[in-house]
Amino acid sequence: MIDLKLLREQPEEVLAIYRDRLFDGAAADIARQLIEVDARRRQIVATTDELKQQRNTGSNAVGREKDPEKRKQLIAEMDGFKGKIAEADQALAALDEQIRSLALQLPNLPDPSVPAGKSDAENRVLREVGAKREFAFAPRAHWDLGEALGLIDFARGVKISGSRFYLLRGIGARLQRALISWMIDVHVEQGYSEVYPPYMVKGECLVGTAQLPKFADTVYRDIEEDFYWVPTAEVPVTNMYRDEVLDAADLPIKHVAYTACFRREKMAHGKDTRGIKRGHQFDKVEMVKFVAPEESLPELEKLVADAEDILKRLELPYRVVEMVTGDLSFSASKKYDLETWAPGCNEWLEVSSCSTFGDFQARRAMIRTKSGKDKPRYVHTLNGSGLALPRTLISVLENYQRPDGSIEVPKVLRSYMGGLETITAPAK
RNA sequence: GGAGGAGUGGCCGAGCGGUUUAAGGCGGCGGUCUUGAAAACCGCUGGAUGAAAGUCCCGGGGGUUCGAAUCCCUCCUCCUCCGCCA
Numbered sequence: 001m002i003d004l005k006l007l008r009e010q011p012e013e014v015l016a017i018y019r020d021r022l023f024d025g026a027a028a029d030i031a032r033q034l035i036e037v038d039a040r041r042r043q044i045v046a047t048t049d050e051l052k053q054q055r056n057t058g059s060n061a062v063g064r065e066k067d068p069e070k071r072k073q074l075i076a077e078m079d080g081f082k083g084k085i086a087e088a089d090q091a092l093a094a095l096d097e098q099i100r101s102l103a104l105q106l107p108n109l110p111d112p113s114v115p116a117g118k119s120d121a122e123n124r125v126l127r128e129v130g131a132k133r134e135f136a137f138a139p140r141a142h143w144d145l146g147e148a149l150g151l152i153d154f155a156r157g158v159k160i161s162g163s164r165f166y167l168l169r170g171i172g173a174r175l176q177r178a179l180i181s182w183m184i185d186v187h188v189e190q191g192y193s194e195v196y197p198p199y200m201v202k203g204e205c206l207v208g209t210a211q212l213p214k215f216a217d218t219v220y221r222d223i224e225e226d227f228y229w230v231p232t233a234e235v236p237v238t239n240m241y242r243d244e245v246l247d248a249a250d251l252p253i254k255h256v257a258y259t260a261c262f263r264r265e266k267m268a269h270g271k272d273t274r275g276i277k278r279g280h281q282f283d284k285v286e287m288v289k290f291v292a293p294e295e296s297l298p299e300l301e302k303l304v305a306d307a308e309d310i311l312k313r314l315e316l317p318y319r320v321v322e323m324v325t326g327d328l329s330f331s332a333s334k335k336y337d338l339e340t341w342a343p344g345c346n347e348w349l350e351v352s353s354c355s356t357f358g359d360f361q362a363r364r365a366m367i368r369t370k371s372g373k374d375k376p377r378y379v380h381t382l383n384g385s386g387l388a389l390p391r392t393l394i395s396v397l398e399n400y401q402r403p404d405g406s407i408e409v410p411k412v413l414r415s416y417m418g419g420l421e422t423i424t425a426p427a428k
Numbered sequence: 429g430g431a432g433g434a435g436u437g438g439c440c441g442a443g444c445g446g447u448u449u450a451a452g453g454c455g456g457c458g459g460u461c462u463u464g465a466a467a468a469c470c471g472c473u474g475g476a477u478g479a480a481a482g483u484c485c486c487g488g489g490g491g492u493u494c495g496a497a498u499c500c501c502u503c504c505u506c507c508u509c510c511g512c513c514a
Contacts, residue, residue, distance in 0.1 A: 042478090045483080046478090048483075049477095049478090049481095049482060049483045052482085052483060053481085053482060053483070055494075055495080056495085058494065058495085059446075059493095059494050060446075060447075060495080061494095063445095063446030063447075063494095063495070064446080071494095074494075075494045075495090076494085077494085078494040078495090081494075082493085082494080245438095245475085373472095373473085376475080
């Protein structure tokens with residue numbers, strides 16, 4: 001959520017950012033409305049405060065007056081106040097609601113260091129790590145490998161739950177489980193504290209991390225109980241500290257959590273339908289940090305390094321992409337993506353997205369920090385995948401495939417797979 | 429799911445319609461004393477908004493009243509007992 005004070009004091013500067021950096025005219029319009037409504041609200045506040053002050057002093061006088069007659073007279077003098085205050089309060093509540101709904105629709109402001117650009121076409125590849133593997137044969141896609149080796153069952157996934165669902169079976173299921181355990185262990189080693197959060201959350205959590213109200217059509221919801229299914233562990237983990245003031249000495253707080261993630265993915269039929277790249281349910285290991293504002297950018301770099309560590313240890317080729325302003329997500333102020341090369345599908349797969357949100361989420365979720373007698377200030381929140389499982393699985397299967405159709409198990413995973421070194425076709 | 433009880437400041441806890449700008453204690457911070465520490469004593473010690481005065485916050489929301497932590501309605505959470513259940 002935007003700092004209303006900033007918008008009030010430097011309206012032109014903020015509007016220029018929406019217009020010239022984010023190329024988002026709609027946001028600029030919302031901001032303009034917000035400035036207007038905020039000005040009106042401030043007038044009404046002055047009125048209500050004054051009325052209330054008069055009421056309070058009047059009522060106190062009644063309390064101090066012992067003589068019944070004089071008391072009656074004092075009470076009579078208060079006639080009409082209640083109505084006036086109620087009226088003003090009502091007007092105020094309406095304006096507050098307007099401000100809230102406008103403010104919640106505004107995207108975050110990009111960090112000054114983010115390069116300007118209109119779309120993902122202008123994103124910059126910062127570095128490419130690990131050479132793409134050379135294959136003496138045409139590398140197969142994971143959907144072929146997975147079915148041939150009995151690791152992935154597409155048909156039955158669709159039978160059970162419909163399009164964009166699949167099952168992992170046998171060694172396939174175990175490989176994913178091994179990746180999850182191993183990733184969490186690596187992140188714990190990096191200093192993250194493990195969390196097992198709820199998969200169903202209240203709506204206010206999604207407002208806190210900014211999936212709501214704007215992206216309501218991307219999340220699954222249980223109407224009966226008003227629960228939402230988490231689209232990412234970011235939601236429950238970030239909301240752990242909602243409405244809290246954290247001791248500055250405890251920062252940075254670093255958590256790692258594994259959850260299934262549920263997304264409606266309302267996109268055109270036929271796009272990205274092949275394989276396990278994009279589904280309504282997928283697993284992800286997520287890192288979440290709460291840091292002092294001045295640590296935001298250095299902590300983002302460390303977060304990226306921690307995610308990269310996973311790909312390095314898996315010996316998978318990858319690249320780091322820096323998002324331009326126009327390709328930032330709604331709530332990010334700076335963001336890097338990690339993409340791993342999948343030789344079978346012949347594309348770079350986004351396996352991690354690492355962002356700092358500045359104080360954008362902290363304002364929405366009221367997560368603050370305080371040192372001694374200083375005034376509380378908003379923390380900065382960051383998160384990054386470490387990593388998304390299906391695409392990591394794709395990259396492992398496709399990069400580690402051998403000419404005979406078998407797949408080598410990455411060295412770091414073997415101890416998590418009962419020592420298994422090679423995945424071969426199951427006996428019929 | 430049923431029956432009872434309870435939600436007050438970082439924590440404990442008083443207040444149950446009107447000098448409460450929420451008593452008191454614990455914890456925390458600062459000071460006096462001390463070679464230093466402890467003890468003792470003294471002072472300070474929530475948040476939002478606002479330039480300030482002030483206004484708002486006693487689980488959330490609504491109501492009654494000149495005036496609500498206090499009364500009423502409703503929802504939530506926790507505790508005890510019963511039922512059910514991995």
